[in-house]
Amino acid sequence: MSIANLTSRRFLLVAGLLLLLLVFLATFPLYTSRSDVLVLTIILMYIILTVSWAMFSGSTGYMSLAPAAFFGVGVYTAALLFSEKWALLPLPAVIVIAGIASFVLALLVGLVTLRLKGIYFAIFTFGLVVLIRQLLVFWELQIVGKRGQHVIAVSGDTVYYVMLGILVVTLLTVYLIRRSRLGLAMQSIGGNEEAAAHMGVNTTMVKVLTFGISAIFMGAAGAIMATRWIYVDPVIAFNVFYSFMPVLMAVFGGMGQLYGPVIGAAIFAYTERALRLQSPYYYMLAFGIILILVILYLPGGLVSLVPKLQNKLAGLISKFWKGGKAEQHANT
Amino acid sequence: MNPTIVWIVISGLMNGGIYALIAMGLSLQYGVARVINLSHGEFIMFAAFLTWTLYTGFGINPLLSAAISGPLLFGLGFLIHRTIFTSLRNRSPSPAAFEGNSLLVAFGLYFVIQNVALLIWGGQPRAYYYLFHGVELFGVTFVVNNLIALVISVGLGAAFFVFVARSRLGRAIRAAAQDPVTAGLMGVNINFVLPLCFGLGALMAGVAGLLASMCYPISISMGMNYTVIALIVVALGGLGSIPGSFIGGFILGLVGSVVAHWQPALSMVAYYAIFMFLLLVRPAGILGKA
Amino acid sequence: MRILEGRDVTKSFGGLAAVSHVDFHIDQGEIVGLIGPNGAGKTTMFNLISASFPLSSGEMEFKSQKLNGLKPHQVCKMGIARTFQQVKIFADMPVLQNVLVGAFFGTPARVSGSGAAQEASQALDFVGLSAISATPAKDLTLVNQKRVEVARALATKPELLLLDELMAGLNPTEVSEAMGLVRKIRDRGITVFMVEHVMKAIMGICERIMVLHHGEKICEGTPQEIARNKQVVEIYLGEEAHAGS
Numbered sequence: 001m002s003i004a005n006l007t008s009r010r011f012l013l014v015a016g017l018l019l020l021l022l023v024f025l026a027t028f029p030l031y032t033s034r035s036d037v038l039v040l041t042i043i044l045m046y047i048i049l050t051v052s053w054a055m056f057s058g059s060t061g062y063m064s065l066a067p068a069a070f071f072g073v074g075v076y077t078a079a080l081l082f083s084e085k086w087a088l089l090p091l092p093a094v095i096v097i098a099g100i101a102s103f104v105l106a107l108l109v110g111l112v113t114l115r116l117k118g119i120y121f122a123i124f125t126f127g128l129v130v131l132i133r134q135l136l137v138f139w140e141l142q143i144v145g146k147r148g149q150h151v152i153a154v155s156g157d158t159v160y161y162v163m164l165g166i167l168v169v170t171l172l173t174v175y176l177i178r179r180s181r182l183g184l185a186m187q188s189i190g191g192n193e194e195a196a197a198h199m200g201v202n203t204t205m206v207k208v209l210t211f212g213i214s215a216i217f218m219g220a221a222g223a224i225m226a227t228r229w230i231y232v233d234p235v236i237a238f239n240v241f242y243s244f245m246p247v248l249m250a251v252f253g254g255m256g257q258l259y260g261p262v263i264g265a266a267i268f269a270y271t272e273r274a275l276r277l278q279s280p281y282y283y284m285l286a287f288g289i290i291l292i293l294v295i296l297y298l299p300g301g302l303v304s305l306v307p308k309l310q311n312k313l314a315g316l317i318s319k320f321w322k323g324g325k326a327e328q329h330a331n332t
Numbered sequence: 333m334n335p336t337i338v339w340i341v342i343s344g345l346m347n348g349g350i351y352a353l354i355a356m357g358l359s360l361q362y363g364v365a366r367v368i369n370l371s372h373g374e375f376i377m378f379a380a381f382l383t384w385t386l387y388t389g390f391g392i393n394p395l396l397s398a399a400i401s402g403p404l405l406f407g408l409g410f411l412i413h414r415t416i417f418t419s420l421r422n423r424s425p426s427p428a429a430f431e432g433n434s435l436l437v438a439f440g441l442y443f444v445i446q447n448v449a450l451l452i453w454g455g456q457p458r459a460y461y462y463l464f465h466g467v468e469l470f471g472v473t474f475v476v477n478n479l480i481a482l483v484i485s486v487g488l489g490a491a492f493f494v495f496v497a498r499s500r501l502g503r504a505i506r507a508a509a510q511d512p513v514t515a516g517l518m519g520v521n522i523n524f525v526l527p528l529c530f531g532l533g534a535l536m537a538g539v540a541g542l543l544a545s546m547c548y549p550i551s552i553s554m555g556m557n558y559t560v561i562a563l564i565v566v567a568l569g570g571l572g573s574i575p576g577s578f579i580g581g582f583i584l585g586l587v588g589s590v591v592a593h594w595q596p597a598l599s600m601v602a603y604y605a606i607f608m609f610l611l612l613v614r615p616a617g618i619l620g621k622a
Numbered sequence: 623m624r625i626l627e628g629r630d631v632t633k634s635f636g637g638l639a640a641v642s643h644v645d646f647h648i649d650q651g652e653i654v655g656l657i658g659p660n661g662a663g664k665t666t667m668f669n670l671i672s673a674s675f676p677l678s679s680g681e682m683e684f685k686s687q688k689l690n691g692l693k694p695h696q697v698c699k700m701g702i703a704r705t706f707q708q709v710k711i712f713a714d715m716p717v718l719q720n721v722l723v724g725a726f727f728g729t730p731a732r733v734s735g736s737g738a739a740q741e742a743s744q745a746l747d748f749v750g751l752s753a754i755s756a757t758p759a760k761d762l763t764l765v766n767q768k769r770v771e772v773a774r775a776l777a778t779k780p781e782l783l784l785l786d787e788l789m790a791g792l793n794p795t796e797v798s799e800a801m802g803l804v805r806k807i808r809d810r811g812i813t814v815f816m817v818e819h820v821m822k823a824i825m826g827i828c829e830r831i832m833v834l835h836h837g838e839k840i841c842e843g844t845p846q847e848i849a850r851n852k853q854v855v856e857i858y859l860g861e862e863a864h865a866g867s
Contacts, residue, residue, distance in 0.1 A: 061428065063435050065370075112608055116615050118428075119368060122435055123567060124607070126370060127560035131604045138597040181726055188723045191712030197694040198672055198704060200727035200778055240556065244443060247436060281450045288443030295437050296419055 025164055029157045037160050039273050041228070044163045046245060046269035048170050048221045050253070050261040053246040055174045056214040058255030059186040060207060062118050065243045066109065066125035069132055070215040072238035073105055074098035074222025076136065079149035079232045082223075087152060095162065095223045102219025103212045110208035129238050136234035148233035151226045162224045170217040175258060177213070186210055245272070248291045254301020263302060338470045340589045346478050346547075348585020349485030350540050354558055355565035355577035356489060357536030363572025364509045364529040366431060367417055370438040372562055373555030374445035375534050379405055379541030380550040381449060384458050394462050394546050395480070401538050409534025412441070413527035421526075442555075449552050459549035481543040488539060489578050496574050505529060509572060557600070564607045570616060625650045625782055625813050626671070626702075630680035633666055633837075640666040642837035643680070648782065653804065653814045655828035657848075659857055662834040664817040665707055668784050671815075672704050673697045684782070699730045703780035705771040707787045707817075713760035720759050721745050721773045728778020738777075745773040749803060765796045772803065776812075783807060785816040789823050801827050825849065833857075 029037050049067050057064050077098035081088050089097070109128065113121040140147050177183045185206045188196035197203045226232055245268065246261075253264020268287070275283040298304065354376060361369045379401050386397040417434055424430035463477040496502040507515040508525045516522040540558070544550065565584050569576025584603060591602040626648040633641040641663040648654050656664050670677055673694045682689040684700055692700075703724070712720050725738035725745070733741070746752045749769040754762070759770055768788060775783060785804070789797050801823050808814050818824045824831060825845045832842045833854050841851055848854055 061432055063432050065439065112611050116611060118431065119362075119571065120567060120611055120615065122368060123560075123563040124611070127563065127600075127604065130556060130560050131600055134597065134600045138595070138601075141597065184719065184723060184726060187715060187719070188712050191715055192710045194674070194694075195706065195710035195712070196723065198674075198698055199724045199774060200695050200698040200729070201723065202693075202695045202727075244439065247439065251436065281447045284443055285447035285451070288440045288447065291440035292416060292437050292444070295433050295440070296416065296423065299423070299433065 022168075026161075029160055034156050037156050038228070039270070041156070041160045041163050042273060043266055043269040044160075044167045045221050045225055046249060046272075047262055047265040048163070048167050048217050049242065049246040050249040050265040051170055051174055051258075052214045052217050054250040054255045054261040055177065056186075056210050058250060058261075059183070059190045060210065061190045062114070062207065062211075063122050063247075064125045064211065064214075065122060065240075065247075066106070066128050066215075067218055067246045068238060068240050068242035069125070069128040070102040070106060070218035071222040071225075071242045072129065072132060072234075073102045074219030075226040075229075075232055075237040076149075076222075076234075077101050077219065078223040078226035079151050079237070082152050082227065084150040084152055091154065091158075091162075091224075091227070095166075095220050098223035099216040099220040102215040102222075106212040106215035107208060110211040114207040114211065115204045129240050129243065133234045133238040136238070140234065148231055151230055151232060153230050154224075154227040156228070159224055159228045163221065166217055166220045166224065171258075171262075173213070173217070177210075178258065182206065182210065244287075244291075245269075248287055248294075250301075251291060251299075252294050252301055254303025254305075256300055256303045257306075260301050260303035335470075335472045336593070338472045340593055341586070342469065342472070342474060342482070343478075343592075344586035344589030345486070345582065346482045346585070347588055348582035349482050349489065350543055350581075351561055351565055351585050352489045352578045352581025353485050353536050353540045353543075354562040355569065355581045356492060356574055357533035357540070358559075358562040359533075359566050359569070359572055359574055359577040360505075360529045360536075361533035362566060363574070364505055364512075365413060365417065365526045365533075366427065366512075367413070367434045367438060367530065368431065368563075369441075369530075369533065370435065370559060371441035371445055371555075372533070372537055373557065373559030374442055374449070375405060375409070375537035375555075376541040376544065376558050377550070377552060377555035378445060378449055379538035380545035380554070381453050381458065381541075381552075383542045383545045384460055384550060385453075387460050387462065388458075394460075394542060395484075398539065398542055401542060402535055405538030406531040406535040408531075409537075410527045410531030412534075413530035414523075416441075417530065418523065418527065442559075446552060446555065453552065455552060457549050457551040460545070462546055475547070477546045481547050485540070485543060488536075489581075492536070493574060493578055560600070561603060564603050567607065567615075568610055623650045624648070626682070626684050626815070628671075628680065628682045631667070631670060631677060631682060632679045633663075633670055633675070634678045639678075639837050641670065641834075644834070644837075644839045646832060646839060646842075648813060648815055650781075650813050651808065651811070652830060653808050653816070653828050655824045655831040655845075656815065656817045656834065657819070657824055657831060658834035661836075663837040664834055665786060666837075667834070668704060668786050668815075668817060671697075671784060672702060695727070698728050698778055698780075701779075701781040702784065703728065703775035703778045703782070704784035705768070705775055705786055705788060707790070709764070709767045709771055711759040711762075711767050711770050711774075713758070715759060716756050717751055717759055717762070717770050717773075718742060718746065718755040720770050721777045724774040724777035728780070741777050741779070742773075745777040748776060748806070749773045764791050765800075768792075768800075769803075772807075776807070780812060782813045782815060785814060785818075787817055787819060789818060789820040792820075794822075797823055 028040060053067050078094050081097065082094045109124060113124045185201045188201055189203055189206060193203055249264035249268045250261040254260035358369060358372050361367050382401045383394050383397050386392040386400060387394050416437060420433055420437060421430055424433055463480060465476055466473045467476050496505055504520045504525055507520055508522060512522050565580040566577055569580030587602055588599045591599050624647050628644060628646045631641055631644045632639060656667065658664055669675055673692045677690060684702060689697060721742040722738055725741040726733055746755055749772050751766065751769050751773060759767060789800055792800060797820055804814055804827055828845060831845055831848045833840050833848060835857055840853055
């Protein structure tokens with residue numbers, strides 16, 4: 001099946017475009033300003049969060065509200081291991097460890113909640129941000145004695161390239177999983193979990209593993225972002241906004257295809273960057289309203305419009321083509 | 333009697349009363365309308381700020397202002413369900429899909445309500461003083477407004493419990509909670525009962541918010557904590573069981589009080605520990621069906 | 623050889639016994655029917671065998687291995703597959719993908735990609751769906767969706783196949799085709815245990831029939847014996863009008 005795809009023209013076209021895009025992104029800092037690089041860095045970060053979220057929640061149907069928690073864990077891992085007080089480890093190691101820490105947390109949460117009904121999972125992940133934040137505030141106040149951490153600053157370009165690297169790895173991982181057995185198992189769980197279990201799928205293990213994998217890149221992204229923020233405290237690091245945005249972006253973009261969350265993330269990340277300073281409350285209000293409207297009226301997201309657009313386009317082209325031919329006939 | 337114990341028990345009951353109220357409200361919304369209302373705490377916050385405005389801006393006694401904020405919040409909840417969630421229910425291909433989608437819609441509502449509140453009141457915390465004098469009880473001094481909050485929450489909770497257990501409408505509610513489709517076939521007007529329950533849940537959030545504004549300073553971000561606590565209590569009490577939420581609220585309130593006496597900053601951690609223990613041992617909850 | 627055996631099988635929900643102290647056995651190569659009025663406990667029996675939920679008491683063994691305490695995916699890998707009374711296909715996935723799930727995960731040994739693909743297309747061929755393997759399952763007619771369920775179950779390479787009301791909702795032609803399919807399955811060496819309301823099918827292909835009533839097994843025998851049994855006739859006097867026999 002897939003061998004025919006590999007050599008098809010369409011695949012080569014898409015691969016070529018992606019390569020071009022990658023070259024563009026890789027050379028971006030060379031011809032743009034520092035603030036543009038920062039904006040793109042944040043857009044890339046949101047794409048990572050969104051694609052990771054969609055990988056699990058989009059295919060299994062279990063709504064996770066934990067991205068902010070995993071992201072925050074990544075941020076604080078960097079804060080603790082890459083702080084100005086003691087640079088324990090080099091940056092690459094910190095990022096990997098942040099990913100692992102988020103992975104472990106996700107496994108724990110998954111093992112406790114994913115063998116039960118989806119509502120427990122939703123409740124647990126929703127409150128996770130609050131829980132960890134409270135724990136850290138307590139720890140900083142009582143044990144460390146000082147609130148907040150200072151992270152070693154890293155150049156904007158480095159942050160950008162690391163984020164780009166994490167994004168590439170994320171997209172590759174999600175793409176490969178989608179086409180693998182694990183991806184098939186996840187889809188079957190989303191289709192009908194009971195039937196999947198009766199066809200031999202170890203549903204709990206699949207869910208827990210996939211949930212864990214989805215957390216890795218969120219943590220890694222958090223770790224590198226911390227070096228951009230420089231100062232972090234529990235309230236900054238653990239913000240439910242970072243759970244909301246991936247959901248909004250994935251739902252808006254549509255989870256039927258891999259590029260859906262990417263497009264959704266790009267649109268909203270850019271909009272958020274543009275509006276955040278002007279009217280913070282208004283745009284957040286608008287985002288909330290948009291999420292509700294999209295779920296109600298366009299549950300498949302933008303991606304679900306593509307087949308309709310393709311049909312319309314094909315119809316227009318054939319009309320145009322037919323019209324041209326008719327003229328030709330008329331003139332002879 | 334040991335004053336420490338008196339303090340722990342009474343303040344535990346005070347918090348427990350509020351927790352029981354908001355948990356029963358959430359339980360109604362989930363048990364009947366099948367909506368996991370993540371924006372529940374925002375209704376609480378909204379009512380709290382409304383009460384503050386009515387008192388500091390218009391001089392209306394907080395307890396009396398319930399006559400305004402109560403129906404307002406009920407109406408808001410009823411409307412929101414009648415428009416948004418009913419529409420979602422009709423469009424969702426399956427109950428499981430509806431649960432997932434309504435969760436996300438409620439998440440969106442969380443942001444909508446919170447930012448509307450920010451636009452109205454701004455980001456500063458507020459407080460007011462009403463019935464702020466002390467009274468002695470069993471050798472310990474308590475603030476009157478706290479005690480009134482306790483009485484009201486327990487009273488309202490008990491009254492509501494009786495209402496659901498005895499009244500005709502209560503029976504319709506219980507039927508709809510069991511099986512909305514069959515209840516509809518048996519003559520229960522589902523398109524009325526479901527939004528009604530959602531509205532009642534919002535009403536209880538409203539009362540809780542009013543009481544909270546009397547006893548504590550309020551901030552726009554206060555809602556999420558309450559939502560998480562309500563969710564935990566609902567799970568503890570058995571996902572949709574009104575009596576379970578009532579009892580569970582008081583249990584959590586007492587636990588919180590004990591923990592707060594030792595280390596106030598760790599109350600949420602304690603609640604989560606209980607939650608995790610519950611999930612591992614008996615997910616159905618205290619009064620839930622296994 | 624006994625392939626499936628149950629002793630004193632009981633399942634209660636709350637205070638109600640859905641299945642009550644049932645002793646039964648299935649021999650290899652048989653086609654056994656399970657009938658009874660609505661609410662008799664038939665689907666509960668299937669759910670107990672496939673481990674949808676645990677027994678309240680009693681024992682069940684498949685090829686001398688205890689089924690108590692297992693999870694559904696483990697039971698499947700042991701060699702028991704099933705279809706569902708309310709069709710549970712993976713609606714948004716193409717037919718082939720549906721069957722691939724069974725092919726990949728239904729066997730204890732790890733299956734290669736090409737091995738699974740082969741198994742899946744064979745299963746689809748067997749039930750006659752090869753032509754529409756790319757169609758999303760939700761776009762299929764009911765009878766074809768049921769075929770997908772059967773193919774998916776067959777792809778798990780079972781030794782025992784549980785068919786839960788396969789014929790429900792099918793017209794007489796489709797029922798005959800389904801009967802033929804069940805015979806073909808048995809001829810492949812797979813033991814069949816089927817719950818059915820459609821009398822024509824039960825009487826036509828089952829070698830042995832068990833009758834459940836209020837959770838208890840009230841009798842067992844060949845189709846002829848069952849048809850003559852006074853108790854069974856009494857129970858079904860009202861049901862025959864519905865059974866479409």
